[in-house]
Amino acid sequence: MNRIFSALVAGMIFGLGIAISGMGNPAKVLNFFDPLGTWDASLAFVMGGALVTTAIGYRxxxxxxxxxxxxxxxxxxxxRVIDAKxxxxxxxxxxxxxxxxxxxxxxxxxxxxxxxxxxxxxxxxGGGILIARWLQALPRRQTI
Incomplete structure (x- = not known):
């Protein structure tokens, strides 16, 4: 039960962070990918803050x-392998x-x-995940 409760608390903190930072708004995220138009650098700061917090937490x-x-x-x-998948x-x-x-x-x-x-x-x-799992379960052909 503690495991489920801790996952719930972690998810709520993550969701609160997404809401406070505005990253739940797809327009804000898309503006980050538009450097010649309505560029918004806030996504870089959110990701940088997450990276620093994670690095400290892991340590x-x-x-x-x-x-x-x-x-x-x-x-x-x-x-440890970087492969095509x-x-x-x-x-x-x-x-x-x-x-x-x-x-x-x-x-x-x-x-x-x-x-x-x-x-x-x-x-x-969710549909994409199901299709990917279905494709992974298909038998592989052996090549010579």
Whole structure:
């Protein structure tokens, strides 16, 4: 129960940060990608603040704890290879973010600001995830 509660609190803090920073507004995000028009640098400051906070948090947590408070172990990525799936997924994420102005994590708090466009984005994203999982489950052909 503590694990679920801590995830809920972390999600609420994240959502509050998205709301306060204005990053739930897709127009604000899209303005960052328009350097020759209505450019808005606030996204860079939000991301920079998140990076600094994360770097400090990782240093403190991993320097003091062997295991997390509410789980048996830390769940960290183990992959060290930059492959086509990573590059393709990153590119697809960036293109989707640039077109829609929604980041998957920032879209959930945005449901309160623009319910229909945000819901359409989340449904589309969910469909894309299901299609990707289906494609990954298909048997692979062996090439000689």
């Amino acid at each position: 403190v947590i991993f320097g003091q704890r062997k295991i997390p408070l509410f789980d048996k172990k830390f769940h960290l990525p183990t992959a 990573l590059i393709g997924g990153s590119a697809l994420f960036g293109v989707g973010w640039g077109i829609s102005g929604f980041c998957p994590g920032g879209a959930i708090p945005a449901l309160g600001f623009a319910p229909w466009p945000t819901a359409l984005f989340l449904i589309s994203m």
